[in-house]
Amino acid sequence: MEKFEVLQSTAVPLPIENIDTDQIIPARFLKATSREGFGGNLFRDWRFDNAGQPKADFVLNNSLYSGQILVAGKNFGCGSSREHAAWAIYDAGFKVVISSFFADIFKGNALNNGLLPLQVSDEVLARLLGQIEEDPQTTLVVDLVKQELQVPAWEEKISFEIDAYKKECLINGYDDIDYLVNQKDAIEQYEKSRPWAY
Amino acid sequence: MAKTLLDKIWAAHVVKSIPGGGLDVFYIDRHLIHEVTSPQAFDEIEHRSLPLFRKEQIVATADHNVPTKNQHLPIEEPLSRFQVDKLTENCAKHNIELYGLGHENQGIVHVMGPELGITQPGMTIVCGDSHTSTHGAFGAIAFGIGTSQVAQVMASQCLLLSKPKSMRITVEGEVRNGVSAKDVILYVISKLGTGGATGYFVEYAGSAFRALSMEGRMTVCNMSIEMGARGGMIAPDQTTFEYLKGRQFAPQGERWEQAVAYWTTLYTDEDATFDKEFFFDAQEIAPMITFGTNPGMGMAINEVIPTDVPASEVASYNKSLNYMGFQPGESLLGKEIQYVFIGSCTNSRIEDLRQVAKFVKGKHKAPHVEAIIVPGSKHVEKQAIEEGIDKVLAEAGFELREPGCSACLAMNEDKIPAGAYCVSTSNRNFEGRQGPGSRTLLASPLVAAITAVEGKIVDITQYLN
Numbered sequence: 001m002e003k004f005e006v007l008q009s010t011a012v013p014l015p016i017e018n019i020d021t022d023q024i025i026p027a028r029f030l031k032a033t034s035r036e037g038f039g040g041n042l043f044r045d046w047r048f049d050n051a052g053q054p055k056a057d058f059v060l061n062n063s064l065y066s067g068q069i070l071v072a073g074k075n076f077g078c079g080s081s082r083e084h085a086a087w088a089i090y091d092a093g094f095k096v097v098i099s100s101f102f103a104d105i106f107k108g109n110a111l112n113n114g115l116l117p118l119q120v121s122d123e124v125l126a127r128l129l130g131q132i133e134e135d136p137q138t139t140l141v142v143d144l145v146k147q148e149l150q151v152p153a154w155e156e157k158i159s160f161e162i163d164a165y166k167k168e169c170l171i172n173g174y175d176d177i178d179y180l181v182n183q184k185d186a187i188e189q190y191e192k193s194r195p196w197a198y
Numbered sequence: 199m200a201k202t203l204l205d206k207i208w209a210a211h212v213v214k215s216i217p218g219g220g221l222d223v224f225y226i227d228r229h230l231i232h233e234v235t236s237p238q239a240f241d242e243i244e245h246r247s248l249p250l251f252r253k254e255q256i257v258a259t260a261d262h263n264v265p266t267k268n269q270h271l272p273i274e275e276p277l278s279r280f281q282v283d284k285l286t287e288n289c290a291k292h293n294i295e296l297y298g299l300g301h302e303n304q305g306i307v308h309v310m311g312p313e314l315g316i317t318q319p320g321m322t323i324v325c326g327d328s329h330t331s332t333h334g335a336f337g338a339i340a341f342g343i344g345t346s347q348v349a350q351v352m353a354s355q356c357l358l359l360s361k362p363k364s365m366r367i368t369v370e371g372e373v374r375n376g377v378s379a380k381d382v383i384l385y386v387i388s389k390l391g392t393g394g395a396t397g398y399f400v401e402y403a404g405s406a407f408r409a410l411s412m413e414g415r416m417t418v419c420n421m422s423i424e425m426g427a428r429g430g431m432i433a434p435d436q437t438t439f440e441y442l443k444g445r446q447f448a449p450q451g452e453r454w455e456q457a458v459a460y461w462t463t464l465y466t467d468e469d470a471t472f473d474k475e476f477f478f479d480a481q482e483i484a485p486m487i488t489f490g491t492n493p494g495m496g497m498a499i500n501e502v503i504p505t506d507v508p509a510s511e512v513a514s515y516n517k518s519l520n521y522m523g524f525q526p527g528e529s530l531l532g533k534e535i536q537y538v539f540i541g542s543c544t545n546s547r548i549e550d551l552r553q554v555a556k557f558v559k560g561k562h563k564a565p566h567v568e569a570i571i572v573p574g575s576k577h578v579e580k581q582a583i584e585e586g587i588d589k590v591l592a593e594a595g596f597e598l599r600e601p602g603c604s605a606c607l608a609m610n611e612d613k614i615p616a617g618a619y620c621v622s623t624s625n626r627n628f629e630g631r632q633g634p635g636s637r638t639l640l641a642s643p644l645v646a647a648i649t650a651v652e653g654k655i656v657d658i659t660q661y662l663n
Contacts, residue, residue: 022630031280078426
């Protein structure tokens with residue numbers, strides 16, 4: 001997993017609520033057996049028409065907006081557990097998703113892939129979306145070490161929460177699997193202590 | 199201290215807690231895998247040269263991507279075939295039990311596990327599929343995971359997790375005639391909203407859930423994820439034990455007695471408290487249907503599409519109705535429907551098929567409707583044939599297919615065309631879920647069967663009594 005400390009980037013606004021993982025990457029693109037290449041089909045049916053032509057009204061096809069930060073409506077990533085959604089977003093070049101609420105499984109999947117799900121209040125999200133739409137060149141600074149989001153036009157910095165362990169993992173590029181494999185002795189010990197396991 | 203059912207099972211699976219944080223090394227009893235979310239996990243453990251830690255606790259099946267016709271022939275679609283072959287290859291290489299196409303135990307992973315007795319009370323069960331919450335019907339902690347976590351469980355039989363908050367949803371009373379488990383859960387989701395239980399693990403309690411069969415309880419727990427919950431569970435009772443007894447992987451003999459003695463301790467103590475509670479009256483619940491593009495957008499079938507939406511949600515709400523071709527304040531009664539899909543891990547069990555057969559016997563589907571029924575497993579299919587359900591369905595113009603996830607997520611050929619309306623017994627009405635441009639209305643098997651016969655949405659109460 002790639003390390004993450006500080007990211008400075010413009011952002012892409014997607015002010016839609018309850019964006020489910022079927023929109024992020026439709027099921028028909030889940031037939032691949034590797035993790036790579038899903039970015040091309042990110043938001044496929046919102047981004048392209050049936051003939052595969054870009055839809056002009058979708059934000060990823062709007063040259064005004066670009067950057068490594070996606071700013072989306074609340075309850076982002078609900079629905080299917082497909083990790084392909086996190087892979088697709090990351091593969092398309094995003095390193096951070098900002099929303100006012102994330103679905104649990106998506107949040108976990110994102111963290112396991114070096115993609116930071118950054119949760120802000122509904123109010124901050126609304127201001128942020130307004131700011132980016134007013135000035136698409138707005139450059140945000142996401143400082144994971146300080147747990148701060150900086151918007152140059154704003155006086156205050158926005159602090160955000162993240163689990164301390166997950167923060168360490170992102171900063172150092174560690175995976176849970178490294179930690180778990182090292183717990184083998186404790187796990188074997190635990191298995192022997194379960195008389196009720198049928 | 200008084201404990202919830204979640205507390206009891208959670209505590210029994212903590213290998214160790216990590217100091218300083220809220221994370222536990224959490225042990226997993228059963229790991230179910232399928233072709234879509236496992237190949238990258240196999241790659242990962244192979245890439246890291248890690249052995250499978252407890253391969254005998256993994257069971258695999260092919261379900262998401264399989265055709266529902268001619269399963270005895272090679273899969274025609276090359277990418278699907280490759281993915282299913284990859285699962286076969288990976289299972290052979292790692293010596294994992296596989297119920298692939300052609301095996302008598304093959305089926306949708308969340309139908310297969312319970313019916314074989316692999317799913318048992320007090321267990322922790324995971325699968326790279328959000329509807330793993332289904333298994334909570336047995337009083338298990340069961341939840342969907344991502345592919346990185348599939349690899350973690352393969353390598354260590356554990357996950358690093360923080361304990362979710364607890365929520366209890368109590369429904370008391372007897373449901374009205376024509377109201378099924380599906381209506382109860384669609385009602386609950388319509389009240390809580392699509393993210394209303396995010397961060398929580400739900401326990402369903404009260405006489406309305408107690409009265410349900412195991413099939414009905416699975417339908418309820420299955421859709422827990424549709425309100426964002428990590429999982430849902432129902433305390434095991436006599437109904438659970440009777441369902442499990444004698445199943446292939448259920449404990450036998452003396453071990454059965456020991457197991458039941460343990461399972462009987464799995465309930466929420468009277469004084470236990472939850473982080474959040476909801477109470478509903480079963481009599482308030484009517485046959486339901488969804489009108490939008492998330493499962494929280496549901497209403498009683500004879501109501502009109504709500505107009506009282508909070509200002510901040512209007513844009514997303516209108517986008518959703520626009521996709522569906524509906525207006526706020528509109529009734530769905532009389533809307534013509536082109537497709538009916540009865541199947542999925544929500545409603546493809548024998549009880550669902552029986553209910554459909556009972557209604558359609560002696561009737562026929564409307565000429566313009568295509569009605570397909572996809573059993574949840576080979577065992578369900580076999581039982582349906584033994585009971586003559588296949589003939590009843592055929593005479594009514596319904597097509598009984600072979601088992602798989604099918605048009606629930608349309609990874610195979612079973613797709614609903616763009617613009618067409620489908621009344622579906624599945625779990626998600628997301629945009630394009632059943633095929634690009636498809637429009638899904640979620641409902642119970644009974645509502646789906648009646649819709650197929652009428653060719654349009656009707657107030658089903660006229661058929662009751």
